[in-house]
Amino acid sequence: TAPWVRRALEAGMRVIDLSADSRLDAARYAEWYGPHPHPNDLELARYGLVEAYRPDLPDARLVAAPGCNATAASLALLPFAAAGLLDREVPPVVTVVTGASGAGRATALPLHFSELDANARPYKPAGTHRHLAEIEGNLGRATEQGRWLSTHGAFRPLPVSFTPQLAPMVRGILATCTVRLNEELDQDAAIDRMRAYYEGEPMVHVQDALPEVKSVVGSDRTLLSVRHDVRTGLMTAFATIDNLGKGAAGQAVQGFNVAFGFPETTALEMEGRWP
Amino acid sequence: TAPWVRRALEAGMRVIDLSADSRLDAARYAEWYGPHPHPNDLELARYGLVEAYRPDLPDARLVAAPGCNATAASLALLPFAAAGLLDREVPPVVTVVTGASGAGRATALPLHFSELDANARPYKPAGTHRHLAEIEGNLGRATEQGRWLSTHGAFRPLPVSFTPQLAPMVRGILATCTVRLNEELDQDAAIDRMRAYYEGEPMVHVQDALPEVKSVVGSDRTLLSVRHDVRTGLMTAFATIDNLGKGAAGQAVQGFNVAFGFPETTALEMEGRWP
């Protein structure tokens, strides 16, 4: 979308960019996507993950709506990164189970009903999925900046292992994020930290029960929970989102609301349905 | 099944036990399942993961067919455990995406079509799923015993983080296993080690391509692959099986064949179908 963003900015418009083109600084964009056609525009961009970048967004001329996988993984781990609990030496291991709509509407054979139904498959593992750039950026910044993050300024990304897995469902992401914290937190302390971080957040709900994808499909909410594993000392944080809600359009609207001064949940209070 | 196993052994029969009752020694069984009603029988049992315990199986009076998740995770990681490359300090992180038939035929609400379709959910995470006892046992033994494992004798389990995730499919398991090896292997070295370990194995196929669940459903085969992540130094090993094939009945038949001296692949050469 970079050429369209350019034209809109030239026309004096403010832009919410749902594509991947405005999410990284020029150097990191080049590393993951190739040279950006309008690198100066990236200096205007603010990363639109409202729960972590809210103070950075008002009056932004260009808001980059985050990637769906990056949203789920980042929201699950930010409470711990912001407390300095993530370690650069033992990378978090993030796997996601994701629905077919994450790949869009193109008619590639792997998305044919006959190929995906009754199937599950990993794709772009081991550092090759480009949403990783966002996850590592968010966790790296939070480790250095704490609660509220700023899109611009130098930082070191925090390395992450990331494996997406396609499952036979249309919408939704389940992120399972296992980490060794610098300082082990027991179950109560882990979920308390998650709750404290998201206190007052309208679009994120921390719960004791493990989150399900179906609970969020059709809504713009994120469900989070966490489990401490007493046997290994590791902690696993879980997130579910609708990849087309909080993972795409809903998050873009949320960023728009904050950037333009509307009440943050305007047009976002739709609930999903069950079943 | 322990009471039935008892009666069959008393009658002089040899037993292939598809249940979980014969898979662990008495102490570990008590830890994970509670006291075993016939602990002496467990001394007769041999763990029926043929690819790792083959020399242990001929003439066994009681063969314990492994759990489905344990089969997938163990087969993915055994080549590295057997080479002493797994570390007790940084546990492997194993997640599985698994189909509904793994929970059997009981009509619990979470397995109702309306609840599971278009859904994905984690269950029994953070050290609470009992297949973990088998995975940790297999990896611990391989670390100490190398290529071929013996069911009996002391060993230290190798701690593992394990998160099962239910997805809307009937059959199949995709295991995604991310580890930091003691000694980093590049992509070629990693897959070569996997291939060398399984050389000549009739029911396990190591491939360059990432394995899919649909490729094995309806068969008794295991598909494996592995990826080295140059950015984090971690390695992710993948396995797919049919949980009712190699993960259950097929593996029981394979163990029967070895225990009774039949050609190992007798009755196991059925292929799945696509699509």
Place this chain on the structure above:
Amino acid sequence: TAPWVRRALEAGMRVIDLSADSRLDAARYAEWYGPHPHPNDLELARYGLVEAYRPDLPDARLVAAPGCNATAASLALLPFAAAGLLDREVPPVVTVVTGASGAGRATALPLHFSELDANARPYKPAGTHRHLAEIEGNLGRATEQGRWLSTHGAFRPLPVSFTPQLAPMVRGILATCTVRLNEELDQDAAIDRMRAYYEGEPMVHVQDALPEVKSVVGSDRTLLSVRHDVRTGLMTAFATIDNLGKGAAGQAVQGFNVAFGFPETTALEMEGRWP
């Protein structure tokens, strides 16, 4: 729900009954369901298919929300019945493809994910499904009464062949209704008659394209179309609804709105989502 309806009426409340207990007169109820515990209450009931019974509903003390299959089949065929075009000698042949939620939340084995996924099966065919009583009543009344129907008064049901078929989806009904009309209508005349009948109806949309289930899931709308078969002279009318929307809760709300004098579409303007 009959006992609860009784108690509510005694307390002076007005009732919208989503169950099957208030949909038929006492004689027909006895025939299809057995003796009704409070047959006098049925004299208060009005059948809540708003598009056909609207004038009958204001000030009703008891509104019976129609069955899901009956809603779809009736809406597809009423335009032709009301014009006297259906024949009692050659019964309409109605088949529906319906989702699992139509059977509710009970955990019967046929609704287990492993049993229904990748499956389709007929059930209660050949005059044994109780929604048939409603379909035959609606078509019989329309044949005798024309455009607007009255719940009470004698009429002859119009016989219908009805075959429900369960398919692996959670929500939605596709009704396919094939009839020989008394007077053959060509394609234009058939769809014009459908459009004329539903002109101004806010919750029913007649379209040229064949309707899909996914277009209505999550909404309270009905999509209709029709095809004339020049080779056989028969006509096939199609309807899709969300069985839990227009087929249940949405229709109950619509009936409530009309009975209580609220704007008819209050709380019913939610759209579904795609995909």
Place this chain on the structure above:
Amino acid sequence: TAPWVRRALEAGMRVIDLSADSRLDAARYAEWYGPHPHPNDLELARYGLVEAYRPDLPDARLVAAPGCNATAASLALLPFAAAGLLDREVPPVVTVVTGASGAGRATALPLHFSELDANARPYKPAGTHRHLAEIEGNLGRATEQGRWLSTHGAFRPLPVSFTPQLAPMVRGILATCTVRLNEELDQDAAIDRMRAYYEGEPMVHVQDALPEVKSVVGSDRTLLSVRHDVRTGLMTAFATIDNLGKGAAGQAVQGFNVAFGFPETTALEMEGRWP
């Protein structure tokens, strides 16, 4: 495939044609598909629905494997057509619920997982699906020729109403066929006639229970049942097949076996799996 068939015949080979190109005589082919490039070859063709054309097949130089929908609908209704019970004036109403693989592997948007999952839709209704030519031919011939049919010779097709409906499953067809017989048969007489017609047939099983798609997927069998509707006097016959088994490859092998003198079930004894 007509050009390939031509080349194979010229080379002296005998051909089993899985495509639609050899299923109709030249006149009917032209009507449904356009002019045939090698109409003389059609005079060599024999229609490979073994259960109805078996005596016609030995030594055939060209066997046309029937269409999947035509197979299911024809097998359901042939026992009644062969007894002269079908009426040309009141056409049978056939609807099928069919899986995505019937449309092949092409990546059209309607077959994208996100479009078909949680959906059902009619397609090519009202005399526009080309398998209709086969159904009408089979029923017309049976009405005139009785038990065993001959591919060649004049006959009048028996008109049929046919509506295919795509459902979110990969494989399988459920055919629901409702007819008014010339002479009403009660339940016992109807199923007895079906059983008598298929007595000794190895690949067709008539059962009291309603057939399910999942029971035949992965096999080459056909399941049939029938219900008499005492209220309307109509009869509904049901068939389920795997569209890629009995509906395609399995039927081609069966035709090959008969044409070449092999035991008819050679290579066709594979069972499906449940679940």
